[in-house]
Amino acid sequence: MAEILVYVDHVDGAVRKPTLELLTLARRIGDPVAVALGNGAADxxxxxxxxGAVKVLTADAPEFADYLVVPKVEALQAAYEAVSPAAVLVPSSAEGKEIAARLAVRIGSGIITDAVDLEAGDEGPVATQSAFAASFTTKSRVSRGTPVITVKPNSAPVEAAPAAGAVEALTVSFSEKATGTKVTSRTPRESTGRPELTEAAIVVSGGRGVNGAENFAIIEALADSLGAAVGASRAAVDAGWYPHSNQVGQTGKSVSPQLYIASGISGAIQHRAGMQTSKTIVAINKDAEAPIFDLVDYGVVGDLFDVVPQLTEEVKSRKG
Amino acid sequence: MSLRIVVCVKYVPDATGDRKFADDLTVDRDDVDGLLSELDEYAVEQALQIAEEADEAEVTVLTVGPEDAKDALRKALSMGADKAVHVEDDDLHGTDVMGTSLVLAKAIEKVGYDVVIAGMASTDGTMGVLPAILAERLGVPQVTLLSEVKIEGGVVTGRRDGDAASEQLEASLPAVVSVTDQSGEARYPSFKGIMAAKKKPVESLDLSDLDIEAEEVGLEGAWTAVDSAAERPARTAGTIVKDEGEGGKQLAEYLASQKFI
Incomplete structure (x- = not known):
């Protein structure tokens, strides 16, 4: 069967969930060959x-951490040349998309970004995407070269599928271009102990109605009772109440959890673009006319300062 | 020497309108008003700020798009850009990101540049990869997704806020920069700016000016193909209750019935 290159997103050897989802999708169209770069790659x-990875190609070099994007492009290109895969799959993170795009130019291939599903087709893999704030679903394919496709988190289940996973060292020599943009310092984000927003099964978000940074404690308490990630609307982020890294919407993260709880969020197009594909949507809002109620499976018209704490208590007591 | 800044902007259908696909599965541009992509306003803003800081600078806004895309250029000129370049050609209809980046790269080289500045993504295609592709095509450093950017002494520095970490980046010019919506609110055009924009030069280029063959772009020249586009079925109307003091409990009951708790 044809080999499919899968770019591995990991932190010091700990593989992030979207990569495991990619392996599920890769197995639908061929044999996954993983490419892991940087510190802890072999782990x-x-x-x-x-x-399901039949092979794991690994490389470590200081360049991966010291310079932006391009060293990883060159390593992935080396893997591409070594394997001659039928497709290249990359997680749809900001960096993943940039790596994929530059690889696509180098190998003369088309690129599809932010796929939410992938299946085998007569003319190569067919990618499903959401368009126009998720109001449309498209099916596309790469029509030139080796398909390079980036896939969003939560697009496929993680499935156990034992395979050899044989480690092979990948030889990479960096060009002059690889060291063009230096990373002069790196400050890791402080861990909140909560799940990653884009990967979480449940997301609890707060918006303008939360009315102050200090009030986000109410949203966080509900999130913690459910083991959820915390999101925020653009209005809440622009007001400085919650970090931009938690923004859900067109210019923030796009999430697709099993359950999305919107509190004090009106549901402007900007926000809907980032959460409309959630499986179950629940909203709490004072304004019965808020557009968010058009999307919900269950909505409560009421004051979030009454409803959310009561819900949190109820969740806690039911969970014991 | 004057710092030459080229800002890439896109004319997009208004995201608050009823956006849809045309019969050939390209973005329908007829039924929804177009405008300068909101995310590109941040790029124009940062370009203007960098130009204001520099001893001498010239800001050129560049777009690839149909006749109406001049509106986007005009907006950027009224914000304060010095001149505009519009690549317009019937053969461009349906061009994908690979073709668009080819056209932009050739136009940027023709115009001449020290730094290219773009927004983080378009609000219609939302891919967010064009700046990286431009850097690849131009063979210059990519300094992308910046929340803060500064250019001094031929060096661009900036802060890139990623999922796992916040990074400080540095590269020598020439370079391709992209900025996020966290980089600073874009200014509104002043009345004076709007009047002045009417007199600013807008240069039109077509594919032959850029030595690009029609087959390299357009729907036929695209390296990707859209086979179908279907409107997402409207979500079925859910249950809405009014909180009479038990709203939180009712919601918990619903979540339990759906096995979330």
């Missing part, structure tokens, strides 16, 4: 093998 092999 990814065991878990990648358990999820």
């Amino acid at each position: 990814t092999a065991a878990v990648l093998g358990e999820h």
Whole structure:
């Protein structure tokens, strides 16, 4: 069967969930060959093998951390040349998309970004995407070269599929271009202990109605009772109440959890673009006319300062 | 020497309108008003700020698009850009990101540049990869997704806020920069700016001016193909209750019935 290159997103060897989802999709169209780069790359092999990677190509060099994007492009290109895959799949993070796009130019291939599903087709893999704030669903394919496709988190289940996962060192020599943009310092984000927003099964978001940074504690308490990630609307982020890294919407993260709880969010197009594909949507808003209620499976018209704490208590007591 | 800044902007259908696809599965541009992509306003703003800081600078706004795309250029000129370049050609209809980036790269080289500034993504295609592709095509450093940007002494520096970390970046010019919506609110055009924009030069280029063959762009020249586009079925109307003191409990009941708790 044809080999499919899968770019691995990992933190010091700990593989992030979207990569395991990519392996599920890659197995639909061929045999996954994983490419893991940077510190801890070889440590990814065991878990990648358990999820279907027949091979894991690894490379580590200081350039991966010291320079932006391009060293990873060159390593992925080296893997592409070594394997001659039928497709290249990359997680749809900001960096993942940039890596994929530059690789596509280099190998003369078309690129599809932000796929939410992938299946085999007569003319190559067919990608499903959401368009226009998720009001349309399109099916597309790459018509020139080797398909390069980036896939959003939560697009496929994680499935156990034991395979060899044999580690092979990848030889990479960097060009002059690789060191064009230096990373002069890096400040890791402080961990909140909550799930990653784009990967979470449940997201609890607050908006303008939360009315102040200090009030986000109410949203966080509900999120913690459910083991959820916390999101915020653009209005809440622009007001400085919550960090931009938690923004859900067109210019923030796009999420597709099993359950999305919107509190004090009116549901402007900008926000809907980032959450409309959630499986179940629940909203709490004072304004019965808020557009968010057009999307919900269950809505409560009421004051979030009454409803959310009561819900949190109820969740806690039911969970014991 | 004057700092040459080229800002890439896109004319997009208004996101608050009823956006849809045309029969050939390209973006329908007839039934929804177009405008300068909101995310590109941040790029124009940062370009103007960098130009204000520089001893001498010239800001050129560049777009690839149909006749109406001049509106986007005009907006950027009224904000304060010095001149505009419009690449317009019937053969461009249906061009994908690979073709668009080819056209932009050739136009940027023709105009001459020290730094290219773009927004983080368009509000219609939303891919967010064009700046990286431009850097690849131009063979210059990419300094992208910046929340803060500064250019001094031929060096661009900036802060890139990623999922896992916030990074400080540095590259020598020439370079391609993209900025996020966190980079600073875009200014509104003043009345004076709007009047002045009417007199600013807008240069039109077509594919032959850029030595690009029609087959390299357009729907036929695209490296990707859209096979179908279907409107997402409207979500079925849900249950809405009014909080009479038990709203939180009712909601918990619903979540329990759906096995979330």
